Amino acid sequence: xxxxxxMLFILKVALLLELLGALVLTVHFxxxxxxxxxxxxxxxxxxxxxxxxNGGFDLFxxxxxxxxxxxxxxxVLGLLLVAGAIGFPVLLEANSNFISxxxxxxxxxSLYSKITTVTFLALLLLGLVFVLLSEQHNTLAGMPWYQKIxxxxxxxxxxxxxxxxxxxxxxxxxxxxLFFCLLMFIGASPSSCGGGIRTTTLAVLVLSMLSIxxxxxxxxxxxxxxxxxxxxxALTVFFVAVMLVVASVITLSAIEDxxxxxxxxxxxxxxxx
Numbered sequence: 414x415x416x417x418x419x420m421l422f423i424l425k426v427a428l429l430l431e432l433l434g435a436l437v438l439t440v441h442f443x444x445x446x447x448x449x450x451x452x453x454x455x456x457x458x459x460x461x462x463x464x465x466x467n468g469g470f471d472l473f474x475x476x477x478x479x480x481x482x483x484x485x486x487x488x489v490l491g492l493l494l495v496a497g498a499i500g501f502p503v504l505l506e507a508n509s510n511f512i513s514x515x516x517x518x519x520x521x522x523s524l525y526s527k528i529t530t531v532t533f534l535a536l537l538l539l540g541l542v543f544v545l546l547s548e549q550h551n552t553l554a555g556m557p558w559y560q561k562i563x564x565x566x567x568x569x570x571x572x573x574x575x576x577x578x579x580x581x582x583x584x585x586x587x588x589x590x591l592f593f594c595l596l597m598f599i600g601a602s603p604s605s606c607g608g609g610i611r612t613t614t615l616a617v618l619v620l621s622m623l624s625i626x627x628x629x630x631x632x633x634x635x636x637x638x639x640x641x642x643x644x645x646x647a648l649t650v651f652f653v654a655v656m657l658v659v660a661s662v663i664t665l666s667a668i669e670d671x672x673x674x675x676x677x678x679x680x681x682x683x684x685x686x
Contacts, residue, residue, distance in 0.1 A: 540568070599614075
């Protein structure tokens with residue numbers, strides 16, 4: 414019964430968000446770009462689904478490079494990317510808390526949702542700051558400050574699993590590309606449309622490392638203690654993932670005539686699905 418409820422909730426959320434996104438994009442394409450109704454509707458539906466499912470496919474041929482100054486397209490697709498990558502358990506819990514708040518004025522989030530959301534937002538902000546600093550004299554040069562922030566924020570979000578791009582990826586410097594490899598490797602939240610080793614895996618690994626450095630045997634966060642079984646699982650996922658990526662880089666470096674950075678980027682992109 415719980416599984417049926419969860420499946421129906423996921424279906425309703427997916428259809429509702431994709432429908433709203435498609436509606437806004439369709440109207441915007443018609444008003445702003447004078448697109449015919451059929452073309453605007455098709456593009457709106459396609460990119461709304463592509464955004465929510467973190468598919469990253471586009472119909473423009475150069476991803477979203479033509480929309481650096483279109484904050485409606487960035488905003489709609491950004492919200493869809495977040496909804497698809499944050500994880501359905503978090504969306505379900507947010508919905509339950511909204512109902513509880515309306516009825517009893519009370520909300521309470523689980524440890525899972527707290528760790529997932531905090532890690533997701535921390536990575537988003539880290540990516541924003543890193544892209545701003547590393548690309549301010551490269552791909553972001555000449556843009557007004559607010560456009561630099563919007564492009565960097567969107568790129569930080571979409572790199573983890575979305576697949577869209579506001580800038581030609583080949584134009585980024587090596588430092589940025591290597592950082593993007595890390596973001597793609599980490600990926601999105603569990604039980605979401607994204608990929609990677611997942612944000613919770615990263616969070617458990619970081620928390621475990623901090624506990625060891627502080628000389629503590631128990632790993633605690635938000636006044637709760639993590640199970641040793643979960644820590645072992647996180648270490649296993651991370652180790653297997655690293656071994657797969659390393660083995661793939663070594664293999665392709667031996668048979669392909671590309672730079673190590675290019676090979677690593679493609680492998681992390683593939684692994685991040």
